[in-house]
Amino acid sequence: MHDQRIVAGTMPKSxxxxxxxxSLDGFIATADGGIDWLAPFEGGTQDYGYAAFIDRIDAVVMGSATYEKCLGFGEWPYAGKRVWVLSSRDLxxxxxxxxxxxDEPGAVMRELEAQGLRRVWLAGGGLVAGEFRRHGLITGYIVSVIPVVLGNGIPLLGHSGDQEQLELVESRAYPDGIVQLHYRPLDPDTLSS
Known part of the structure; x- marks a missing residue:
């Protein structure tokens, strides 16, 4: 683990x-929340970098619909990880x-930072991701574009606010047609100079 220095009165940002x-047309699930369309791309020898990614994650944040979908998987997929579920319902x-x-996204991030959780996976859904983006809290996007057109469904980013410029960090094409794109937001101050 690398050394993170805390400047007097500040805390490293998570x-x-x-x-x-x-999907190619920008949906993370069908309109009813279904993800069966991903099945042909699961279970093979390729994990698309998931194991390395999850090993470096300190915590997971998700909305209630994503949480309930995960509960249906049988075994809890995030054992050993701290998980925050944003929900107004009593779950x-x-x-x-x-x-x-x-809590709203900013309060959740402050809590994660206060607990020293530095690398956080925003696991979805689209509306929750849109809220975090609208508040300017997403520091990176790793988006795997699946070669499927759904036609409609739950969008990648729900009502997420203003336009945001991104910088491509890395891209990788896999033999099965999946293309994984890694972006980070550009600082708006650097765009105007």
């Missing part, structure tokens, strides 16, 4: 990475490491 799969936590909160 990274919030939106790591997600999307049961599946694990002691799961926090259900009605």
């Amino acid at each position: 990274e919030l990475i939106y790591y997600v799969a999307t 049961d936590a599946v694990d002691a490491d799961v926090t259900i909160t009605p």
Whole structure:
């Protein structure tokens, strides 16, 4: 682990990475929340960098619909990770490491930073991701574009605010047609100079 120096009175900012799969037409799930369209791309020898990514994650943030979808997987996929679920509903936590909160995105990020959680996966859904983006909290996007056109569904980013310029950090094409794109937001101050 690398040394992070804390300047008097400040705290290192946490990274919030939106790591997600999307159809070519920009949907992360069907209109009813279905993800069966991803099945032909799962279970093979290729993990698209997931194992390395999850190993470097300190915490996971998601909305209630994503949480409920994960509960249907059988085994809890985030065992050993701290998880924050944004929800205004009264949900049961599946694990002691799961926090259900009605807090807004900025408050959640302040809590994560206060707990020293530096690398956070924004696991979805699209509306929650849109809210974090609208508040300027997403520091990176790792988007796997799946060679499928859904026609409609849950958008990659819900009502997410103003235009944002991104810088391509890396791209990788896989033999099955998936293209993974890694972007980071550009500082608006550098765009105007």
